[in-house]
Amino acid sequence: MLTAVLVFAILPAFLILGLGLVARAVAAQRLTPRVVQYAPARDTTVLRDALLVDADRRAASAALIDLAVKRKIHLIAGAGKREPIGVELVSGTVLTAEEAALLEALFGPEHTSTRVRRFSADRRALAGRLKSLLLNTEHALARDGLVAERRVTWPGVTLTVLAYLGMLVEALFLVFTIIGGEWGALIATLVAIAATIATIFVTPSSWRKFLPAADARREHLAGLKQYLELAEADRLRVLQSPSGAELRTTDAAASEAVVTPDVPGALAPAAVSPASSVAPGADPIARFHLHERLLPYAVVFGLEREWLAKLKLEHAELATTNLDSLGDLVDVTAEIAVAIEAAGSVVELTSAVGDLADGAGNVIGGVFELFNL
Template sequence: MLPAVIALAIAPAFLILGLGFVARAIAAQRVTGLVVQYAPQRGSTVLHDALLVDADRRAASAMLIDLAVKRKVRLLAGSKREPIGVAVLPNVVFTADELTLLEALFGPDHTPGRVRRFSSERRALTGRLRTLVQHAEHALAREGLIAPRRTTWPGVTLRSLAYVGMLVEALLIVFALIDGDGAALGLTLIALAATIATIAVTPASWRRFLPPARPRREHLDGLRQYLELAEADRLRMLQSPTGADLVPTDGEDPALARYHLHERLLPYAVLFGLEREWIRQVKLEHDELVTRDLDLLDVVDVLPDVATALDAAGGAVQLTAAVGDLVDGTGAVLDGVGGIFEVFSS
């Protein structure tokens, strides 16, 4: 029976597993920024950049943090009975994407000062956020940055083969048990494990980035590299010699200018999954500024508000649950802002 197991189970299982890894590597479409970047490109948005780095799952959380950092909204702590809320600040103008996000999460009423709580209608919320991501995909496609349709055939093909393989392997397991062939049973179980791994490894679909997207994606990777250098001493040595955001104006304290730059990068730290490391750096700068001059407390008060509000949610998983079952365009669950608040409030 061993030849049959090798031919019908082991060889096909490891072949499709290998193809699954190939599909995963192709889907990643990795790029490497040759220059460390210190700020997002002018005219870019957190939502579009999230899609360009395949961070759909973190887009909504990053956008919400971006609104708070831009002083457009204020996040408010919730409780067990009352979910996290947001208060729109006066005299602010929202972009179309920002309005769509707020309407998806909180409904259409954005009167300044009125507190809105996360929607509890999870099914409706899921659909609205899926629409937000899909509209962003259409916009990137119109710009010629991504293909109009996602690539689906490799995932469908390999997963279908995996399911067929599992059926064959189940039959071989039965025959091996009947024959009492331990070696055949062991090899079949190994093949079954490889087949299950294929389903886990193979992406169901992916967006295809076109050549014009490469410069923007390289810029974002350069920004990721900067965010990874979150240690305070290294950051102080890596200030941009030409970055306008780091040049204080009208007598502004250079430390305050640096703080505001790093604060504005918080949404991107969320996109890259580097929020824990980055928030520690910004917290150090925040504490340093407040210690030096208490008059700066109102100028640098965004992070404590954000931290306090989302710490009440309990972090990433709890924030996602508070917002609802957030999904991207393919139905994947969206991540919350993992760990920012535990770190900042510690």
């Protein structure tokens, strides 16, 4: 019996487990960055970049935090953790098509102003709207030639079917070994069952296939992640480029698109504010703004707590050395940190939002009402 278990249970179980690990490695499609990067690439968005690193669960929260960093919204946390987090638009804010779609997903027709509970109907509706938002973003990446139009599914389906078939065979061996009292064969069967169950968990059900055109952008993101991981001040100063980083304005009135007055909800291109090159090591305020701008990407890579701590240290340093020049420096780091703490985690941030309000504090019923303001 032990020989039969080894041949028909142990070997197949570890074979498909090995194939599952190979499929997981292939699905990751990892790239090694050639250069450490310290600023996002041009002509991209946080939402798109999140999909390019397979950070789907964090994409919407990162995009929402990006709106706060750009001073387009304020995140207003309640007094307690069970209270909803308000989102207030800054006066004069204009939105890109993608940003409007994000707000539409978060504050759609089925949204309630109360804190969303686990497994509630509103939570399921929100998850469906966010899934549609990410799917539309993935289609946009496919149109740009960065990802394949269809996901890779056949390895996950094949290995999952083989795993369940293997479990049927192993169940039969388990019954026979218990009846026969062969403890060696029983232990071997249990090991095979554990390996088969592990295959189901480690094998990705599907994954998006990145095309060669996406390699440069994904390498840039990998370099950006390296920079975010090296949060010690001395190492950051060593890695900073002598030519400085491109800093875009945080003025909420400058954007890639505006709402046109002729067609409600329609979006049209608008002038993008000029960028300026500032050496982050030379101007503490410029360095703070640069690092604050990277906070949404820290969320994408799961490094938001470390990066928030970094920003708090830099802000404390600014407060003691640049009191006269801090006039227009609006610190959103604290409100983002409080909002994440109130939500429980950054992943839960989108499900914890309550009302959407305008700059005067009036509740906005929906995105169409927002366009008519």
